[in-house]
Every structure is written in C-alpha cells, then in structure tokens.
Amino acid sequence: MNALVTFKDVNLSYGGHKVLDEVNISIAAGEIVTIVGPNGSGKSSLLRALIGALKPVSGQITRASGLRVGYVPQKLHIDPTLPMTVTRFLSLPVKITDMEASEALAQAGVPDLGPRQMSNLSGGQFQRVLLARALLHKPQLLLLDEATQGLDQPGSAAFYRHIEKVRDQLNCAVLMISHELHVVMSASDRVICLNGHVCCEGKPDVVASAPEYRALFGTGTGGALALYRHDHDHAHGDGCDHDHSSEAAK
C-alpha cells in the first residue's frame, strides 16, 4: 500500500505523561480517517507528532517524501496586539497574490472577509479561513484537529460536508480528530478509536457498536454517553445526518 504517513510502534510522552502507547496507524492517499477518543487520549498529540512538533520516545513516524500537509489546528488565538488582515494571514508563510487569496476565500464560502482583521472573526469564519489557508498549496494530506469545536450542530454538519467536497476536488487524504461520533460515522471511510493506544478501528458503524468504544466512555454511566450519542444520531437523522449517510453510501 502506498501510505502517506505511517506510525510504527510509536510511544510518546508529553509533560512526563505517556500519551501514546505503541500506536500503529497508516493513512493512505485519498481516504478520510477520523480519530475519536476522550479528552487526554492523545489525539492532538498524535497530530502534533505527525507534523513534527512532538518527537516520539520510540517508534517511527514515516512521511512520504515531499508530502504536502495542510494543517487546521484545534484553536488558534491571534493576539489582538498583532494586526493581521485575513488576506495577509493567507500569505503566511508562503507569499501568495491577492488574487489567489480572494479565490481561496471564495472557495471557502467567505468571499468578503479579505480586508477583515483575524481577531474580529466569528468562530465559524475563523475556521473557514484556517481551512482556506490549509488548502492553498494543494495538500496531499489535510489534518483537522477538532475543527468543529465551537460550531453549532448545523454549522459543524455544513463544515464536514464542505470537507467531503474538498476531498473530492483535491483528492487529498483527510485525517480529522473529533469527539462527535455521529459526524464521524457519516463522513469518514475509517474510524480509529484512540485512548493512549488504538482501542479499535473500523468502519464507522462497526465502531459505534464495539464494546471497546462503550467501555471507553465509562461503564459507570451505564453507557449513557454512548446512548446519548446514539440518540443524538437519531435526532439528527432527519436533517443533516441523512444527507451524510446517503453521500457516504454513494
């Protein structure tokens, strides 16, 4: 298989805690992979190790040579003391023309944001600008770290539909982190359930019913969280989720 990124027996510590334990993951070209897991399960650390910001204690992270990565971080605070228009932000670190910037913004569905200050954007606008920036240089692998955080339900559904469209256009692989299982189920080819180590891995519908997944959210709550997710799934089934499942089925 022609993998873009391969994690082989990766162990990682952060702040004296072991966050990744013998993790083996491989991402192939063009696939959408979602990583789910509770807080502190090492999801973000995994992405940060992938971009090279964290070094594993042992094991190997292999990236295809010349791999172009587009990264959308979990949160990004731009200090208000730093004046930064959206157009200027898109030109970091590789300079682009104003023309290219406005095209990218139009494609992201936010054509009028160019002259606005980054620190004045709403959460949803900010995410779209971050995504537009990540897509500028035609990435082969798009990394999304809880990109729907702070978005409401229809907002995150729209965001994920947009991601699918992007994948179809660029044919890039997508590795995203989410703690919302129902969005995962509808959009991704493969789900990896992470809690320090890889708990289970499979098609979205398989993961939802696997005992490991339920155990992850605690048997103490009688699987309430998993049930809540399940209910949630149905409640949403009338609207956006329906669209997703039909799209995924195609």
Place this chain on the structure above:
Amino acid sequence: MLDSFLVRAALAGLGVALAAAPLGCFVVWRRMAYFGEATAHASILGVALALSFNMSVFAGVLVVALIMATTVSTLSGRGYAMDTLLGVMAHSAIAFGLVAVSFLDGMRIDLMAYLFGDILAVGRVDLAVIWGGALLVLALVGWRWQQLLISTVSPDLAQAGGIDPKREQLILTIALAVVVAVAIKVVGVLLIAALLIIPAAAARPLAQTPERMAAIAATIGAISALGGLQLAYQFDTPTGPTIVSLAAGLFALTSLFSLGRG
C-alpha cells in the same frame, strides 16, 4: 560631519530606534515585554564584567544578554510561570550587576551613564558599533520575517509548514541581545525596554498589517529619538529619559486616536 557630538548622537539614536522598532513589534506580539526588560537589566552585569576583564562594554553586554535570554527561554514552562521567572531573573541580574560594579575599586565608573545612557558621549567607534548592530538586526529580522511571523501566530502552523519555531525563537533572542547591547549607550539599561515596546505599542492603533505596524513603529521611534535629543538639548534635560518621554507622549496620542475612533 561626524565631528559634531550632536550629529553623532542623532545618528546613534536613529540607528537604535530603527533596529528596535520591528523587534519591539515581536516583543509586543509575543508578549515578551518583561523578557526584553530582564535581558536589558542583565546587561548591567555585563558592564561590570567587561570593565573588570578589560573587555569592550559592547562585548560584555552582548554575552551576558545572550546568556540571560537563552536561560529564560530554556527555563520557561518548567514549573514557574513566565512572569515569576522573569521577575526573579530581571531583578537578581540588576542586583548582582550593581554588587559586581562596587567591587571594581580603583576604577571610577559613572554608573548613571550605564543606567540611563549617555547619548551625547557617543564616539565614532560607538557609532560604528551601533549601526553595525542595528543593520545586523534589521537584516536578520527582514530575512526571517515570514518565518518569524508564522511562528508568532502559531508554532504548530509553522511546524506544519516545515519551519522550526524554536529556531525562530532563537533568532529573535539573538536579535534582542544585540539591540540591548547597542542601545545601552543611548538610553541605558533601565530604558532599553521602553524603546522596544513604546513605539510598537503606539503604532498598533494605526496599523492593519504587521508590516505597517513595524514601519509606523520605526517612524515613531525615529521621531522620538531625534525630537527627544532636540528637546533635551533645548531644556537641558537628561537625553535618554527625554527620548522615552516623547515616545510615551506619542503613545498617548495614538491611544486617544483609537479611543476617539471607537
């Protein structure tokens, strides 16, 4: 032309102001104000060491400022909050420096000249050192501008783009040490941080992009240096503090401007 001490003073002030402006912007953006101050305060220790080992003051200050800046960078995030750490380091450095200076017997040191600067005593060699350092800093910051900016916005975004944010941090640290070393003669240990921060802060309400802010900060810094020199000469006030006072006045003006604009 360089025979006049006033011309030399003006050129010295201009050189320091121009180098301090873009660097000061990064100090403000990265919330390193106290970091700049700690580095500056440490330089009094550099003065003492330079004088006792018969080195050039510039070299002594540069070495101590570099050591201070890298120590603080390394220690940050290891158990102490940054402001606590810098509070300890900045004030200890100045205390150690003052104690060290008192051991230098037989040599009369005009301590005030190092604490508050003595721009009117800038000689030709000083001027060469100041402009050499200033041009070095401008070249360094200009060369790494894009990388420094993305590392300031987000270290992880920089990393994903193949840029090592730690390396960029080190470049800023070195540039800061150089500015401190060349500015000590102009405004002195106690006011170097002011020359870094005040023009940048004053430029913020007038700027829409980082480049604009750096350019406006440089203009405000230059006006403060030249105007401050003029005012100090006219009213017979200490030059360094007069320069900083003028910069503070400009800061008040632009703040009012931004308040008025809502």
